[in-house]
Amino acid sequence: MPLRLFNSLHRQVEDFSPLEPGSGSVGFYCCGPTVYDFGHIGNFRTFVFADLLRRHLEFRGHRVNHVMNITDVEDKIIRQVAATGLGLAEFTGRYTEAFLADLDTLACRRPHHLPKATEYIPQIIDLIQRLERRGIAYRAADGSVYFSIQKYRGCGCRYGQLVTLDPEAQRRTERVSGDTYDKDDLADFALWKARVPADGSVFWDSPWGEGRPGWHIECSAMSMALLGPSFDLHLGGEDLAFPHHEDEIAQSEGAGLQQPGRPFVKHWVHAAHLLVDGKKMSKSLGNFFTVRDLVAKGYHGREIRFLLLGAHYRETFNFTLEGLEAGRSALARLDATVAQLAERSGPAPASPTATGVDSPFVASFGEALDDDLNVSRAWAVVFDWVRETNAALAGGTLGAAEAAARLADWRRVDEVLGMGSRPAEEIPAAVHALLERRQAAKAARDFATADAVRAELKALGWTVEDSKAGSRLKRL
Numbered sequence: 382m383p384l385r386l387f388n389s390l391h392r393q394v395e396d397f398s399p400l401e402p403g404s405g406s407v408g409f410y411c412c413g414p415t416v417y418d419f420g421h422i423g424n425f426r427t428f429v430f431a432d433l434l435r436r437h438l439e440f441r442g443h444r445v446n447h448v449m450n451i452t453d454v455e456d457k458i459i460r461q462v463a464a465t466g467l468g469l470a471e472f473t474g475r476y477t478e479a480f481l482a483d484l485d486t487l488a489c490r491r492p493h494h495l496p497k498a499t500e501y502i503p504q505i506i507d508l509i510q511r512l513e514r515r516g517i518a519y520r521a522a523d524g525s526v527y528f529s530i531q532k533y534r535g536c537g538c539r540y541g542q543l544v545t546l547d548p549e550a551q552r553r554t555e556r557v558s559g560d561t562y563d564k565d566d567l568a569d570f571a572l573w574k575a576r577v578p579a580d581g582s583v584f585w586d587s588p589w590g591e592g593r594p595g596w597h598i599e600c601s602a603m604s605m606a607l608l609g610p611s612f613d614l615h616l617g618g619e620d621l622a623f624p625h626h627e628d629e630i631a632q633s634e635g636a637g638l639q640q641p642g643r644p645f646v647k648h649w650v651h652a653a654h655l656l657v658d659g660k661k662m663s664k665s666l667g668n669f670f671t672v673r674d675l676v677a678k679g680y681h682g683r684e685i686r687f688l689l690l691g692a693h694y695r696e697t698f699n700f701t702l703e704g705l706e707a708g709r710s711a712l713a714r715l716d717a718t719v720a721q722l723a724e725r726s727g728p729a730p731a732s733p734t735a736t737g738v739d740s741p742f743v744a745s746f747g748e749a750l751d752d753d754l755n756v757s758r759a760w761a762v763v764f765d766w767v768r769e770t771n772a773a774l775a776g777g778t779l780g781a782a783e784a785a786a787r788l789a790d791w792r793r794v795d796e797v798l799g800m801g802s803r804p805a806e807e808i809p810a811a812v813h814a815l816l817e818r819r820q821a822a823k824a825a826r827d828f829a830t831a832d833a834v835r836a837e838l839k840a841l842g843w844t845v846e847d848s849k850a851g852s853r854l855k856r857l
């Protein structure tokens with residue numbers, strides 16, 4: 382069965398096939414962050430989902446060309462730049478670095494291209510000029526350039542491909558403000574915004590005078606510059622479907638750069654919202670978390686990733702700290718099995734793919750994700766494997782070669798899940814000292830002291846596992 386994905390363009394699950402099957406390459410674009418603050422976990426739900434889809438495509442042998450834009454000029458950024466007195470590049474550079482560090486924390490593979498809007502001004506201007514030449518863009522009295530939805534429709538193009546709605550009613554809630562006075566039609570949106578005093582030193586020269594690009598045009602210009610006028614996959618949060626993505630389609634197809642019969646994007650894939658404790662995240666409700674907030678609370682990036690990967694991308698996901706705790710326990714079970722396999726396999730080499738045939742575990746896992754990224758089913762396959770492997774380990778029948786083969790299977794599956802290894806636990810010196818006291822007591826056959834020290838360790842959150850190889854500290 383081929384990979385199947387829900388395509389927002391047709392509101393149905395469809396087979397995924399690349400536009401250029403022979404090229405082996407998949408053009409993959411995901412709308413990136415606006416860099417004026419640290420990203421919150423709602424943003425990162427989308428990026429972790431994008432990472433899962435990319436990894437699964439790679440697992441299936443596709444060469445993914447992953448592009449993510451960095452919006453580094455926008456109203457909120459301009460306000461912050463004015464407030465902080467920093468230069469635009471310095472201000473956005475800090476938050477771009479923070480964003481990339483957070484992606485690393487969550488084990489997301491870095492996109493191959495991270496174009497910044499401010500570095501694509503010539504391409505943006507070119508695209509607007511092209512729309513102007515085709516009569517779809519017009520300059521209004523305020524000096525700004527707008528996209529005419531009426532003219533676009535007049536060319537036989539459809540506005541409203543991703544969502545069925547009343548665009549004019551929606552447009553009133555659009556985040557781009559201050560551009561509603563001079564345009565011909567309320568539904569039109571800004572491609573180029575004429576410079577206003579509040580912009581300070583943030584402006585570029587253009588054929589229409591000083592100004593800056595609108596938000597939507599950035600993504601059209603950068604995606605087509607890096608992936609061509611038609612590409613395979615465009616991802617983003619569902620809140621971006623309208624107007625942002627609809628406008629991307631209008632600008633890109635309105636420019637008429639595609640070959641006849643080819644769309645701007647073949648598959649549009651949207652990730653659903655994330656709630657925290659059943660509510661929309663907000664600073665005033667105290668349920669607003671950045672990745673950094675959770676790390677400061679003692680959670681590891683892989684635990685956050687594990688939780689975010691727990692729900693299907695099209696389902697609203699309710700994030701809770703209790704969920705993170707439960708995730709931590711589930712992950713610990715998985716880690717324990719993997720650690721035992723590593724111990725049992727020793728240095729035995731293993732290459733389960735040498736035969737070219739996936740084991741039933743790897744095959745079932747891949748099939749679950751082929752089914753519109755059914756992560757619940759994929760995790761069920763993983764935890765069935767954990768149970769079955771634990772039983773084999775406990776039965777004592779698992780030889781080194783078989784353990785190594787199972788470990789290699791897990792590593793192959795983990796190329797997609799990206800859980801990585803449990804980070805080496807830092808054992809506090811006081812805990813180490815207690816372990817040594819217990820060893821000494823045991824050696825002296827002073828079992829009362831040994832037991833008392835064990836209780837002390839327990840109170841500190843540690844347990845001792847004794848085996849033939851010696852004693853080992855483990856977190857409770």
Ligand SMILES: [Zn+2]
Nearest residue numbers: 412413600625
């Ligand atoms: Zn975008």
